[in-house]
Amino acid sequence: MNLISKNIRYLRKQKGKTQETFSKDLGIKRSQLGSYEEGRANPNYETLLKVSEMFDISVDDILTTDLSDQKSKRKDVSGKNLRVLAITTNKNEKENIELVPEKAAAGYTKGYSDPEYINELPKFNIPFLPQGTYRAFEITGDSMLPLEPGSIVVGAYVENWQQIKDGQTYIIISKNEGIVYKRVYNKIKSDGTLVLRSDNSVYAPYNMPVEEILEVWKATLQIQKINDNSDVSIDQLVNIVKDLRSEVDKLKSKS
Template sequence: MSIFSDNIRLLRAKHGKTQRETADHLEISRSRYISYENARSKPPVEVMIRMSKHFHVSIDLLLSVDLTKHPLEDMLKLPDNRIVLPVVVDHEGNETIEIVPQKASMGYLTGYSDPEYIESLQRISLPFLKNGKFRAFPANGDSMPPFKDGSFIVGKYVESLNELKENKTYVFVTSNDGITYKRFKTRKIHAITVAADNSFYDPYDIPLEEILEVWQYASGIFPEDF
């Protein structure tokens, strides 16, 4: 068996459909569909797209995330299922906040969409932060005082770049620079302009295709000598 075959079997059962009904909806034969559930063959791209639309789950999730271990109802689904975030609460029912470790922040670039990686992160609970999904990121350097090495920025997930507000601060997760905390200045056709609060650093552009995630500043965690 495979993750994919287990997933489509699970999703079909959740929809309460038979193999025949699912195959008819996908416009393929029952025997062909059964071969996918039994992992004897893999569907071509056009069938995979139809499956994704039928089950309302993105192709990358069908192929890479074991939905028996990470049920969809226990996850926060972001636009187009691009990222799946396990929603974990403490014993009082408050959603917990994952902390991206200072020494392994670059690992976040490969693990940000992997539920198992997210679940492996340490967590804290800040009950005063509500109505959103929050995560804590390590600060780096001296470009955004008062944040410096050893402190953390707690960000609220931003679903769309259209939500960015001029002169507000955000954690930008990009394929080129990794995790960076900057102030949003303006949006261009193919990029956004950001700036550091430390005037020593010049504003610069981040190409839109490099942006993986954006988190708006919500709170901070500072070292003892702050």
């Protein structure tokens, strides 16, 4: 196995992709990808360019650098360094929205990059969301009141952490704190941290170094928890759907 084949195989696995799905992404046959990974043939420049754009690395790095060795040597201040993003798709090849309930939150920091773990999570779809990669998280605690504990926040995947916007809400997945939902202020360029602020003033803001961060998801929809002691009426369900559509319309108007 030569360096190019080793790198292509490594990059595919970082995406959590099979040869079948990765070859489709590249617009080539599965047999071609197999020959590249086994070192029986070398990809043309067009294919190398697609790979470089997909992972935001240079073609030269693919050709000359052992990427599996470099990963551990780079400090990732942007969040773009070869992170694994495991996803699932429905029968129409559309990405699902995986739900991380409270009981699964502790295991998510270890399983977030494992396709098998992600495949076991509950899944749903919101057809009127813009195309993208989304994940839903059950919120715990009272730090973001008036959002009630048990509510669901749907987040859009943030590939480049440098693009995090001050004062907006994000789900942060970190090594030590697990899953937190906060209002974020971006200090990556100045000191390599994010400032996390709660909407509940009882909780003090704090800084989180980017080295601690595993994933970032921008909050796009909130599904508020309904009081467990009351029956859910048809009118309430209709209002929930209307609220979701309103949130999506706001999202579209900002994009």
